[in-house]
Amino acid sequence: MKIDQIIGQRIEKGRRRRGLHQGQLGVEVGRSESWVGQVERGVIPLDSVSMAERLSQVLGMTVNHILAFDVRYPNAPVVAQSGRSQAASPPLSRALAPDAESYDTVLRRTFTLGSLAGLTAAFASMSPDAQAQTSRPSTVDQTLVDELRAIGASYRRSYKSFPASSLVPVAHHQIQLVSSLRPKDQPTHLRIPLLAHMAEMAALAAILLSIDLGDQEQAEAYSDLGYQVAKEIQSPELCALLLGGRAFGASYGGDPGGGLDYALAAVDAAERGASARMRAWTHAVASEMHASTNDEHGFRSSLEESRTVLSGPMDDERWGGIAWFDESKASAYEGSDLLRLGKYEEALPSLDQAIDNLGPEMLRHRCTAHIARAEAHAGAGHVDAACQDGHAALDLVAKIQHRETLRRVSELQRRLRTSKTSAARRLGEHLIDTRSALAAAGSVA
Structure with missing residues (x-):
């Protein structure tokens, strides 16, 4: 059975247990009765974390149950949740059965043995001969693409507070979903946003695997995919995002010089047409990489440039980064950079300001x-x-x-x-x- 049908059946059962008809549930979650009906029949997907949270609160079900994590990843422990937002809940079960596999083991098996093959399929979906590989291209319309883009924005915002083990699987699922839609078969106005969604999810998975889960090999695979897609669609926004992520991976992996090279490349990419907030973020990343190489002048000039951009007009509808970047984050970068330079007392006011304002x-x-x-x-x-x-x-x-x-x-x-x-x-x-x-x-x- 398709995963969307399983999700729809679970929502329908939860709704009936609560004694609600489709219209009432739609009102509770801010959607139409028609939308509820289509989701329950599995006609359209429900992959938005924020919408799953709203449904979980109304129906008294866990987000993981609604999104069918037990079916997608049957050997993985689930996040315990009971009527609270996932961000406020304990991230994982504290007591697994003695013979249960660790989530790390599940991730490695699923995403190293299976998912890298999935990434290969994702590359194939962009190849010129993709049309020859399928006799009937998937049907895609603007509504579906808009839904996927909204889902992507939700997942990227979720980076602020969700555990990596919850977000990596769903990011990978989104990559597979876009791949199954054969973007190369679609007209340009649909192909580009589909591939942008794929690149954003690859960037999210790469950062989570690199910084949160410490798996550089898998992180590089996702990063390579995302960067190839970003270049394919000629997106300065996504090229800058992927290069900035690579800067952290290189620096935290023991190569601060390589991290600086990636950060400066991210700045150059952003200057070719990325959003203002992305330009500001890449300068902040460069400031950290300069500090990591003990270059105080480079750190201060890069951070000043970041704040100059932040002080100007914003075009946030174009923002394609992960989570958010604002003045509170710039203060956090400043404090961390000063810490790297050994200026401990000078770092404290900036870090105080960051913690107060985040x-x-x-x-x-x-x-x-x-x-x-x-x-x-x-x-x-x-x-x-x-x-x-x-x-x-x-x-x-x-x-x-x-x-x-x-x-x-x-x-x-x-x-x-x-x-x-x-x-x-x-x-x-x-x-x-x-x-x-x-x-x-x-x-x-």
């Missing part, structure tokens, strides 16, 4: 800001304050499974334990508890 839903960004401020406090000799921010970072790691932050907290605690303070000991205990919980859920190698 929205409560921006869990990932708050997580990295807290660990950066913890490291700055430690460098400045403020042990208790460093531990306090370390605790805040670990609380967020437990929700979003940000492996890079977990690694940094581990290094911080090893430094602070020489102080032999009770605060450092408590941070060590919290670290062990967090690692144990995530390991039980298969989120830590």
